[in-house]
Structure formats: C-alpha cells, structure tokens
Amino acid sequence: MLSSTAMTDQDPFSPQILALLDRAAAFCATRASRLTDTRRLVLGLILDSSKPVGAYDILDHLRQYQRNAAPPTVYRALDFLLAQGLIHRIERMSAFIGCAHRLECHHGHGCGHRAQFLICSGCGAVSEVEDSEISHAIASAAKKIGFKPHQSTVEIEGLCAICQQG
Amino acid sequence: MLSSTAMTDQDPFSPQILALLDRAAAFCATRASRLTDTRRLVLGLILDSSKPVGAYDILDHLRQYQRNAAPPTVYRALDFLLAQGLIHRIERMSAFIGCAHRLECHHGHGCGHRAQFLICSGCGAVSEVEDSEISHAIASAAKKIGFKPHQSTVEIEGLCAICQQG
DNA sequence: TCGCCTTTAGTTATATTATAACGACTGAGA
DNA sequence: TCTCAGTCGTTATAATATAACTAAAGGCGA
Ligand SMILES: [Zn+2]
Ligand SMILES: [Zn+2]
Ligand SMILES: [Zn+2]
Ligand SMILES: [Zn+2]
Numbered sequence: 001m002l003s004s005t006a007m008t009d010q011d012p013f014s015p016q017i018l019a020l021l022d023r024a025a026a027f028c029a030t031r032a033s034r035l036t037d038t039r040r041l042v043l044g045l046i047l048d049s050s051k052p053v054g055a056y057d058i059l060d061h062l063r064q065y066q067r068n069a070a071p072p073t074v075y076r077a078l079d080f081l082l083a084q085g086l087i088h089r090i091e092r093m094s095a096f097i098g099c100a101h102r103l104e105c106h107h108g109h110g111c112g113h114r115a116q117f118l119i120c121s122g123c124g125a126v127s128e129v130e131d132s133e134i135s136h137a138i139a140s141a142a143k144k145i146g147f148k149p150h151q152s153t154v155e156i157e158g159l160c161a162i163c164q165q166g
Numbered sequence: 167m168l169s170s171t172a173m174t175d176q177d178p179f180s181p182q183i184l185a186l187l188d189r190a191a192a193f194c195a196t197r198a199s200r201l202t203d204t205r206r207l208v209l210g211l212i213l214d215s216s217k218p219v220g221a222y223d224i225l226d227h228l229r230q231y232q233r234n235a236a237p238p239t240v241y242r243a244l245d246f247l248l249a250q251g252l253i254h255r256i257e258r259m260s261a262f263i264g265c266a267h268r269l270e271c272h273h274g275h276g277c278g279h280r281a282q283f284l285i286c287s288g289c290g291a292v293s294e295v296e297d298s299e300i301s302h303a304i305a306s307a308a309k310k311i312g313f314k315p316h317q318s319t320v321e322i323e324g325l326c327a328i329c330q331q332g
Numbered sequence: 333t334c335g336c337c338t339t340t341a342g343t344t345a346t347a348t349t350a351t352a353a354c355g356a357c358t359g360a361g362a
Numbered sequence: 363t364c365t366c367a368g369t370c371g372t373t374a375t376a377a378t379a380t381a382a383c384t385a386a387a388g389g390c391g392a
Contacts, residue, residue: 034339034340034388036340036341038340038341039340054377054378055377055378055379056377056378068342068343069342070342070343070344071378071379071380072341072342072343072379072380072381073341073342075378075379075380076340076341080340091257091258091319091321092257092319094349094377094378094379116304116307118308118311118313118315120313121316127311127313129307129311131303131307133303133306133307134300134303134304134307136303137297137299137300137302137303138282138300138320138322140299141282141295141297141299141300141322142284142322142324145284145293145295145327146326146327146330147284147286147293147322147324147325147326147327148324148325148330149284149322149323149324150287150323150324150325151322151323151324152320152321152322152323153257153258153319153320153321153322153323154304154318154319154320155257155318155319156304156307156308156313156315156317156318156319157315157316157317157318157319158308158313158314158315158316158317159313159314159316160312160313161311161312161313164312164314200368200369202369202370204369204370220348220349221348221349221350222348222349234371234372235371236371236372236373237349237350237351238350238351238352238370238371238372239370239371241349241350241351242369242370260348260349260350260378
C-alpha cells in the first residue's frame with residue numbers, strides 16, 4: 001500500500017523506494033532511455049504497493065501530484081516501463097507489479113528474464129519467481145511441436161503459505 | 167472462421183460442429199447441468215472458429231439468431247461453459263477458445279485438466295497442449311515456497327511452425 | 333544561438349471488455 | 363397449487379484501454 005509517511009507533494013516516496021527509483025534511473029541511463037518525472041512517479045507508485053495495481057488506481061494516486069493526468073498519461077508510462085522490463089503486467093488481474101529482478105540484474109543489456117507469478121487468492125499478494133525448470137519445460141514443449149516461443153505468461157493462482165494457515 | 171456453408175437461421179452449424187455439440191450436451195447431462203439453446207449456440211460459435219473469439223464478436227454472430235442478445239447473454243453463457251470446462255479463456259487476448267480435450271475426456275466428473283496455450287503472433291492461431299513436464303515443474307516450484315496452487319495460466323506467445331516459414 | 337527533428341506529454345473523445353441490478357419466466361418437486 | 367432455484371431479458375453502468383490531434387520539451391548539428 002502507499003505509505004502515508006514521508007508523503008509530500010514534492011517527494012511522495014520513502015527512502016527505500018527512492019533508492020529503487022535511483023537504480024531505475026541509472027538502469028535507464030545505460031539504455032539511453034529517459035525515466036521522465038511522470039514515468040518515475042508511476043514506477044514509484046507501483047513499487048510502493050504490496051500488490052499489483054490497476055491503471056486507474058495508479059491514475060487516482062498520480063492525480064495527487066499531477067492534476068491533469070489522464071488515462072493516456074498512465075498507459076504511456078506503463079508502456080515505457082514494460083518495455084524497459086521495470087514492471088510486469090499480471091494478465092489475470094489487468095494490473096501491474098514492479099519487477100523483482102530487473103533492478104538487481106547484472107547480466108547486462110536486454111536481459112529479458114523468464115518470470116512466473118504466484119497469485120494468492122486469499123490476500124491478493126503476488127510473488128515473482130524465476131524457475132528454470134518451468135522455463136525449460138516450456139521451451140521443450142514448444143520445440144516438440146515446432147513452435148518458436150518469444151515470450152511466455154505463467155500465472156499460478158492459489159493460496160500463499162500465510163493464507164493457508166488462516 | 168465461421169463457415170458460411172450449411173448456415174441457416176435454424177441450424178447454423180456444420181455436421182462436424184453439431185457432433186461436438188451433441189457430445190457437449192451428453193457431457194452436461196452427466197453433470198446435471200443444462201446446455202440450453204443459448205449456451206449451445208455460443209459454444210457452437212466458439213467451436214466454429216479457428217481462433218479465439220472475443221465476447222463481442224460472439225455477440226455479433228449470436229444476434230443473427232437471437233435478435234435481442236445483449237452482453238449479459240453472452241457472458242452468462244461463457245461463465246457456464248468455463249465452469250463446465252468446455253471452453254478456455256485466453257487471458258492475453260481476452261478471448262475464448264473451445265477446449266480441445268474436454269469432449270474427448272473419459273476420466274469422469276470434474277476432470278480439470280492442466281492445459282497450456284501456444285499463441286502464434288503471425289496467424290493468431292492458438293493450440294492447446296497438456297504437457298506434464300510443465301505441470302509438474304509448476305507444482306514443484308509452488309511447493310518449494312509453500313504455495314498451494316489451485317489453477318494456472320500458461321500462455322506462450324511466438325511463431326507457429328507454419329508462420330516460421332513465411 | 334538558431335533551426336530542425338524526435339520524443340514526450342496534454343487533451344478530448346471513443347473503443348473495448350465486463351458486470352450490476354431487477355424483474356419475468358420456466359420447470360421440478362413439495 | 364405453491365414455492366424455489368435456475369435461467370433469461372433488459373437497461374444501465376463500470377472498468378480497462380486506445381485513437382487522434384496538438385503542444386511542449388529536449389537533443390543536436392550548423
Ligand atoms: Zn521480473
Ligand atoms: Zn495470501
Ligand atoms: Zn482444455
Ligand atoms: Zn502462425
């Protein structure tokens with residue numbers, strides 16, 4: 001959720017988020033892409049949430065800082081962040097989540113990673129994993145039928161460890 | 167695509183589709199669920215397409231036979247068909263496709279199968295596979311982190327064998 | 333500094349996908 | 363017959379996403 005602490009019109013984010021945003025800016029710099037104010041703000045709002053957030057939720061929050069933000073404002077920022085691999089779209093939820101790996105990745109440019117998502121239907125939390133068995137199984141299944149995979153969506157819905165206890 | 171042959175207001179489907187619809191009706195009978203006229207028509211329209219079809223595409227076609235069909239008409243039928251496992255929803259496309267396995271399944275009631283989908287970005291065709299390596303890898307990855315999976319979405323986008331040649 | 337070009341953003345309108353809510357009808361069984 | 367659950371008709375609206383056009387900003391060479 002959005003932290004109400006340390007939230008001003010000038011600088012809405014916690015030091016932790018600010019650090020991530022700095023890394024994102026540095027990452028963009030290496031790719032000659034521009035993390036503009038709006039894009040940075042949208043990324044911050046996404047990173048600041050413990051759950052995936054919808055485009056219109058982002059828009060509502062964004063309007064606290066940019067009075068005239070409109071749907072295209074948000075969708076353009078999301079398109080950019082998706083293209084940079086800084087966020088992911090969760091298809092089953094039509095919502096967006098920060099990439100748990102991108103800002104830690106040291107593999108160099110264009111390191112597109114194969115992520116999978118575990119969606120808890122109890123608490124709504126989504127965890128991102130990179131499981132090579134799944135990736136390999138997918139690549140292998142595709143190869144079997146002569147299909148050349150480019151990108152894959154793996155979203156597993158169920159109950160997280162915590163919600164299984166409740 | 168919808169076949170224009172053998173298409174009348176009374177009986178819009180080819181013998182091949184009619185046979186599948188009969189099996190679907192028989193399947194529903196075993197589950198004490200009712201494949202009503204509208205549901206049957208919607209299923210037929212989906213089965214008659216070589217690609218996933220959107221709800222509003224279905225609605226357009228449905229209106230040829232039911233003048234007053236409206237969005238809820240289609241979505242109610244889709245909800246039913248999804249619940250029976252007779253169709254699947256392709257999340258990345260917000261579209262629906264007939265289940266390639268349900269009508270051939272002899273495993274008895276509630277045989278929820280673990281399907282994966284290969285989506286060709288060249289021709290739009292979607293093939294459904296049941297790959298146990300993928301299913302096992304997913305189950306195993308979930309178990310690793312104490313997550314109890316209930317259902318999973320696997321959608322692989324890329325180029326089919328045919329489109330790789332073009 | 334200037335002009336030129338590309339990228340980004342503002343703005344309005346609209347498209348696309350999906351659901352809420354309520355009343356009427358139907359058919360099975362008490 | 364009465365009642366109940368399930369289904370459907372109908373209207374309205376919610377939620378998600380994009381088109382199209384204009385304006386501003388930023389990079390870059392002359
Ligand atoms: Zn990621
Ligand atoms: Zn949970
Ligand atoms: Zn299937
Ligand atoms: Zn193809």
